[in-house]
Amino acid sequence: LEKERGQVNFNVEELTNIYDGGAEETKLRRKVADVIQNDPEVRCKDIGMMTREERYIDGVRRCVYLYKVLLPREGWTPVSKEVKDYFKYRNIGKERSFGVHAGVFIPCLLSFGSDEQIAKWLPLAMQFQIIGTYAQTEMGHGTFLRGLQTTATYDKKNKEFVINCPEISAMKWWPGDLGKSANHALLMAQLVIDGKKYGMHPFMVQIRDLTTHMPLPGITVGDIGNKVGFETTDNGFLHLNQVRIPRENLLCKNAEVKPNGTYLTKASDKMVYGSMVRLRAIILESEAVSALGKACTIAVRYSLVRCQGELEPGKPEVSVMEYMTQQKKLLPYVAMTYVTHFACLKLSNQYNAFTREMDNNDISGLPELHALSAGMKAVVSEQCSDGIEILRKSCGGHGYSNASGIPIIWSSAVACCTYEGENTVMLLQCARYLVKCINQVQTTRMVGSVAYLNNMTQSTCHVDSVSGFKQLDVLVACFQYRAREVLKTAALKLSHLTKHGMASYNAWNQSSVELVNVVKAHITQFIVTTFASGITELECTKPVKNVLQQLCALYALSCINASTGDFLKVGYLSPRQCDLAHEAELELLSCIRPNAVGLVDAFDFSDDLLQSCLGAYDGNVYERLFAWAKKSPLNKTEVTIYQQYIQIRLIGRRKAF
Numbered sequence: 001l002e003k004e005r006g007q008v009n010f011n012v013e014e015l016t017n018i019y020d021g022g023a024e025e026t027k028l029r030r031k032v033a034d035v036i037q038n039d040p041e042v043r044c045k046d047i048g049m050m051t052r053e054e055r056y057i058d059g060v061r062r063c064v065y066l067y068k069v070l071l072p073r074e075g076w077t078p079v080s081k082e083v084k085d086y087f088k089y090r091n092i093g094k095e096r097s098f099g100v101h102a103g104v105f106i107p108c109l110l111s112f113g114s115d116e117q118i119a120k121w122l123p124l125a126m127q128f129q130i131i132g133t134y135a136q137t138e139m140g141h142g143t144f145l146r147g148l149q150t151t152a153t154y155d156k157k158n159k160e161f162v163i164n165c166p167e168i169s170a171m172k173w174w175p176g177d178l179g180k181s182a183n184h185a186l187l188m189a190q191l192v193i194d195g196k197k198y199g200m201h202p203f204m205v206q207i208r209d210l211t212t213h214m215p216l217p218g219i220t221v222g223d224i225g226n227k228v229g230f231e232t233t234d235n236g237f238l239h240l241n242q243v244r245i246p247r248e249n250l251l252c253k254n255a256e257v258k259p260n261g262t263y264l265t266k267a268s269d270k271m272v273y274g275s276m277v278r279l280r281a282i283i284l285e286s287e288a289v290s291a292l293g294k295a296c297t298i299a300v301r302y303s304l305v306r307c308q309g310e311l312e313p314g315k316p317e318v319s320v321m322e323y324m325t326q327q328k329k330l331l332p333y334v335a336m337t338y339v340t341h342f343a344c345l346k347l348s349n350q351y352n353a354f355t356r357e358m359d360n361n362d363i364s365g366l367p368e369l370h371a372l373s374a375g376m377k378a379v380v381s382e383q384c385s386d387g388i389e390i391l392r393k394s395c396g397g398h399g400y401s402n403a404s405g406i407p408i409i410w411s412s413a414v415a416c417c418t419y420e421g422e423n424t425v426m427l428l429q430c431a432r433y434l435v436k437c438i439n440q441v442q443t444t445r446m447v448g449s450v451a452y453l454n455n456m457t458q459s460t461c462h463v464d465s466v467s468g469f470k471q472l473d474v475l476v477a478c479f480q481y482r483a484r485e486v487l488k489t490a491a492l493k494l495s496h497l498t499k500h501g502m503a504s505y506n507a508w509n510q511s512s513v514e515l516v517n518v519v520k521a522h523i524t525q526f527i528v529t530t531f532a533s534g535i536t537e538l539e540c541t542k543p544v545k546n547v548l549q550q551l552c553a554l555y556a557l558s559c560i561n562a563s564t565g566d567f568l569k570v571g572y573l574s575p576r577q578c579d580l581a582h583e584a585e586l587e588l589l590s591c592i593r594p595n596a597v598g599l600v601d602a603f604d605f606s607d608d609l610l611q612s613c614l615g616a617y618d619g620n621v622y623e624r625l626f627a628w629a630k631k632s633p634l635n636k637t638e639v640t641i642y643q644q645y646i647q648i649r650l651i652g653r654r655k656a657f
């Protein structure tokens with residue numbers, strides 16, 4: 001790898017600083033990483049050999065130590081930048097404990113609680129005197145929130161709410177930290193007053209005794225069992241049987257129930273969805289893009305040291321990175337990590353701007369933010385988790401071992417396709433907004449992520465050279481035209497179906513397969529446009545700008561070459577231009593290849609964080625693999641009990657004969 005590093009033609013540290021958002025950010029992140037790596041109590045462990053129970057207990061222990069010992073020792077608070085960096089870069093799949101408490105329960109308390117309620121519960125939550133979960137999803141409903149069955153019926157006489165799960169499908173199912181850790185739940189239930197339903201509302205419900213940690217009367221709670229990943233998280237079930245809570249436990253920033261049962265709404269009913277917009281807008285970096293970056297680091301470093309086969313007959317074996325097919329598997333995902341990282345940054349900045357507007361009671365930006373966050377969450381989580389699996393396979397047999405570190409990264413990242421809104425449902429939410437926009441574009445000027453719809457002129461691409469397809473303005477135009485045209489076609493189909501008498505809900509269902517593709521085109525347009533404009537404004541050395549431009553072009557071309565049908569159907573690219581775009585991608589792979597190790601080094605993931613025998617900085621793969629395998633519990637004895645049992649059985653049988 002040192003030889004590879006010698007040929008990198010840009011300043012890796014400069015790129016790290018750009019990726020982090022500045023040299024000071026890099027310094028802070030490294031300070032946090034040093035603290036973690038040098039403290040045996042929280043440093044990342046190789047949990048590949050641990051049982052589920054050991055992982056859960058280890059995760060809880062580390063998190064309690066982090067909050068109770070490390071933070072006070074370092075002078076940090078749970079919301080200080082260092083802790084955010086800790087969780088942004090913590091090892092995916094390793095420290096999930098209290099992820100929902102810290103990342104969902106507390107923010108939702110701030111979103112839904114009145115000032116008095118925040119003053120009451122926030123200090124307790126921040127000090128871990130109460131551990132909370134966010135209990136919305138039920139065994140029978142996760143997507144269709146209007147179908148949630150848990151009820152909160154107001155009892156005027158006692159000024160209480162009676163929380164009840166009327167049937168097994170109403171049981172809360174999946175909430176993180178619920179199974180064994182939480183003693184409180186921020187519970188979403190259908191509010192009922194005098195027999196009238198008011199929709200989903202947030203309630204604070206204590207579920208366990210604060211001293212004994214035993215479930216309170218009427219509460220049945222536990223862990224839902226083993227999963228694909230998230231092994232350190234006790235995703236749980238919660239059944240409530242006529243559980244009574246005080247009237248004051250309805251979190252009432254947006255709506256309240258007076259003592260006499262009068263219902264008072266204070267904000268748009270869509271604000272109850274606000275918590276989901278927040279998480280969709282901010283989790284992508286840590287849960288999807290960072291995971292892809294780790295997998296890229298492992299797969300690229302391994303591919304550079306793994307020698308397999310002759311490229312030129314009779315010559316020494318080459319590293320598998322010399323094969324174009326390997327470069328095609330790896331380098332577009334290195335590009336995707338950079339490109340989506342900056343698009344996610346733009347989305348989270350847009351969310352932060354919206355929260356400031358919301359403080360001034362202006363929620364006009366919510367529809368665009370909901371659509372963009374839903375679309376980005378679906379497209380980025382799917383592209384990243386699909387990419388991680390391709391990167392795992394690119395490592396051959398050793399990629400199938402937990403020693404590579406990639407399976408645990410994938411098993412965690414792929415969950416992002418489901419939680420916080422199942423991806424297809426999220427794509428269709430974004431499609432709702434896009435169809436509204438295209439139908440208004442004749443009379444209303446579009447802004448934000450749909451600004452490209454203002455240009456409705458028909459055109460075609462005029463590029464007639466391979467190098468022309470490496471120009472960012474050409475690529476941005478390709479994506480904007482394709483996104484607009486596929487949206488127009490889908491909207492026309494919708495209006496055609498309804499004009500010919502089909503009910504609108506049925507027309508929507510009949511068009512939903514195209515609409516999913518429309519949103520993917522819209523979001524990749526947003527990602528490419530964002531990165532291309534970001535590079536233009538970026539102040540950096542020429543070699544770094546050049547490599548970023550190559551990455552943007554590579555990501556764009558890999559997307560175009562994966563969906564040339566769209567570009568042909570809308571008449572923007574000719575078959576010959578599709579061939580030129582394909583050649584442009586291959587040329588870019590060769591241009592970027594010499595910088596591959598520098599591009600993943602710039603992500604700056606420490607060996608401790610990667611926990612990978614294949615992806616360590618020094619590239620000593622085989623020594624690490626053998627040392628790792630020897631730790632297998634099966635190797636504690638030369639002859640395992642099972643082998644002895646088999647021998648006895650076989651010997652016994654021979655004697656019998």
Ligand SMILES: CCCCCCCC(=O)SCCNC(=O)CCNC(=O)[C@H](O)C(C)(C)COP(=O)(O)OP(=O)(O)OC[C@H]1O[C@@H](n2cnc3c(N)ncnc32)[C@H](O)[C@@H]1OP(=O)(O)O
Nearest residue numbers: 099136142143144145146270273276277370419420421425
């Ligand atoms: C580190 C890892 C941590 C992991 C933590 C994981 C935590 C979780 O998973 S918590 C559970 C997450 N669950 C979800 O996200 C549920 C997904 N489902 C939904 O959002 C809704 O059911 C939904 C909107 C898709 C469909 O519901 P439905 O009632 O049919 O709403 P629908 O008719 O489509 O929309 C109603 C209106 O609300 C709007 N709306 C819907 N959702 C939102 C939102 N989040 N924000 C703003 N507006 C919204 C729609 O745009 C629509 O507006 P309009 O009528 O003007 O077009």
Ligand SMILES: Cc1cc2nc3c(=O)[nH]c(=O)nc-3n(C[C@H](O)[C@H](O)[C@H](O)COP(=O)(O)OP(=O)(O)OC[C@H]3O[C@@H](n4cnc5c(N)ncnc54)[C@H](O)[C@@H]3O)c2cc1C
Nearest residue numbers: 134135136137141142143174175176415419420421422424
């Ligand atoms: C690791 C993990 C952690 C989680 N943590 C939490 C948590 O802390 N708190 C919490 O409340 N929940 C949590 N969840 C639950 C999660 O939010 C739900 O699983 C998610 O919202 C999807 O809902 P569902 O499971 O009911 O899927 P469903 O909605 O039943 O989806 C099943 C299939 O139906 C399709 N489908 C459903 N509705 C439509 C539609 N209208 N149009 C087209 N297709 C549709 C979907 O696309 C999907 O293919 C977690 C889940 C996971 C996996």
